[in-house]
Amino acid sequence: MNSPMHISLPGLKRLPKYHALVKNLVLDGHKNVSSTTIAKHLNLEPIIIRKDLEGIQLIGKPKIGYNANDLLNIIATFMGWNRMDELILVGCGDLGSALLRYNGFKERGFKIIAGFDINQTIIGTEINDCPIFSLEKLPDLCKRLHLKIGILTVPAEHAQETAELMIESGILGIWNFSPTALDVPEYIRVQREDLLTSLTILRKEFI
Amino acid sequence: MNSPMHISLPGLKRLPKYHALVKNLVLDGHKNVSSTTIAKHLNLEPIIIRKDLEGIQLIGKPKIGYNANDLLNIIATFMGWNRMDELILVGCGDLGSALLRYNGFKERGFKIIAGFDINQTIIGTEINDCPIFSLEKLPDLCKRLHLKIGILTVPAEHAQETAELMIESGILGIWNFSPTALDVPEYIRVQREDLLTSLTILRKEFI
DNA sequence: TAGATTGTTAATCGATTAACAATC
DNA sequence: TAGATTGTTAATCGATTAACAATC
Numbered sequence: 001m002n003s004p005m006h007i008s009l010p011g012l013k014r015l016p017k018y019h020a021l022v023k024n025l026v027l028d029g030h031k032n033v034s035s036t037t038i039a040k041h042l043n044l045e046p047i048i049i050r051k052d053l054e055g056i057q058l059i060g061k062p063k064i065g066y067n068a069n070d071l072l073n074i075i076a077t078f079m080g081w082n083r084m085d086e087l088i089l090v091g092c093g094d095l096g097s098a099l100l101r102y103n104g105f106k107e108r109g110f111k112i113i114a115g116f117d118i119n120q121t122i123i124g125t126e127i128n129d130c131p132i133f134s135l136e137k138l139p140d141l142c143k144r145l146h147l148k149i150g151i152l153t154v155p156a157e158h159a160q161e162t163a164e165l166m167i168e169s170g171i172l173g174i175w176n177f178s179p180t181a182l183d184v185p186e187y188i189r190v191q192r193e194d195l196l197t198s199l200t201i202l203r204k205e206f207i
Numbered sequence: 208m209n210s211p212m213h214i215s216l217p218g219l220k221r222l223p224k225y226h227a228l229v230k231n232l233v234l235d236g237h238k239n240v241s242s243t244t245i246a247k248h249l250n251l252e253p254i255i256i257r258k259d260l261e262g263i264q265l266i267g268k269p270k271i272g273y274n275a276n277d278l279l280n281i282i283a284t285f286m287g288w289n290r291m292d293e294l295i296l297v298g299c300g301d302l303g304s305a306l307l308r309y310n311g312f313k314e315r316g317f318k319i320i321a322g323f324d325i326n327q328t329i330i331g332t333e334i335n336d337c338p339i340f341s342l343e344k345l346p347d348l349c350k351r352l353h354l355k356i357g358i359l360t361v362p363a364e365h366a367q368e369t370a371e372l373m374i375e376s377g378i379l380g381i382w383n384f385s386p387t388a389l390d391v392p393e394y395i396r397v398q399r400e401d402l403l404t405s406l407t408i409l410r411k412e413f414i
Numbered sequence: 415t416a417g418a419t420t421g422t423t424a425a426t427c428g429a430t431t432a433a434c435a436a437t438c
Numbered sequence: 439t440a441g442a443t444t445g446t447t448a449a450t451c452g453a454t455t456a457a458c459a460a461t462c
């Protein structure tokens with residue numbers, strides 16, 4: 001009855017786990033999966049899986065469970081893994097070039113089409129088939145291709161000014177890896193990625 | 208009155224943001240910071256900052272706010288950035304070697320003391336001063352040094368067996384980067400890092 | 415049929431927000 | 439003093455959990 005699509009934010013973050021698990025179960029020959037099965041593998045309560053799946057409009061059958069392929073497809077679609085969005089990455093240092101080398105973007109529907117930096121020795125080169133341009137080229141390229149999302153991996157002391165340049169260039173969403181709080185207009189979305197926070201949470205359980 | 212240290216999990220994840228912001232404010236000459244100031248910069252409600260800081264036993268003064276240096280110290284201590292824990296990393300491929308090259312671990316109190324792989328061409332080499340050993344050496348080294356936490360960056364198809372090897376070697380916490388649900392004993396803590404989930408959440412705001 | 419499982423409705427729990435007296 | 443800010447207590451909100459009828 002709660003028909004308008006609604007899933008909690010924690011629920012949304014659980015979806016990839018369900019997908020990963022069910023993908024394996026399908027390989028093992030399962031056609032259907034129950035919330036009980038998923039719950040057992042992931043150490044969750046069955047009801048929470050039912051609620052999450054209800055939230056993305058996946059309908060199960062009593063006694064049978066959920067169709068495994070439907071589940072995989074609906075999650076993939078809901079997460080946007082079936083579309084392809086183009087991104088830019090600004091700051092090709094340690095972390096930036098590591099991300100450029102990382103091949104996980106493609107299967108999640110993202111393609112980094114250009115990297116930008118101010119370091120002359122890497123401008124003009126490629127990392128993992130992605131060309132590195134001078135930072136000056138950023139506004140033109142973003143505007144021309146109507147790019148909306150950028151990855152920010154510059155050193156902390158340049159994060160703010162670089163973010164401003166990205167915003168002037170039409171970027172609306174910034175995935176911010178620098179350990180800095182960005183001061184940006186209301187309409188700009190920023191996701192700060194604090195890579196080590198989850199490792200820290202893990203550690204807190206032992207000390 | 209709520210004296211036993213308690214902060215919500217979302218609150219714990221906000222602490223690094225407060226720290227990053229206040230560090231900058233201190234550079235600008237601030238000696239004290241109010242919840243109102245922090246809130247304005249981070250787009251949060253002041254009361255939430257007061258609750259979080261109360262949760263880590265930081266006491267402010269009416270009209271003045273919180274002592275900026277106390278705030279920085281208490282957050283750093285609470286997050287464990289002042290201690291140093293040793294880690295191993297298993298799977299030195301794309302992502303694994305990227306993490307080895309990443310220099311952000313140190314300032315968060317972590318040191319990767321060894322990488323492990325089965326690829327003969329990289330065994331015996333170093334990445335960013337971290338030696339790469341054969342996977343066979345893992346149990347001995349972990350037991351000898353009583354290591355508790357490991358980073359798992361092997362391909363999905365080897366994630367489960369590798370996790371089992373880590374557990375046999377005494378590892379209690381696994382930071383799992385493979386897109387796989389690990390089947391592990393009750394007492395083992397797993398933090399699955401789905402790097403791209405926050406990027407996906409960012410994208411969902413535009414489509 | 416009997417047992418397992420869904421999906422609905424209600425109860426609980428925990429985090430966020432609101433209100434405000436105390437106070438520097 | 440007057441205004442800003444903390445910290446407490448209560449209210450709200452949203453996510454999780456419980457209970458259970460419907461059903462394959």
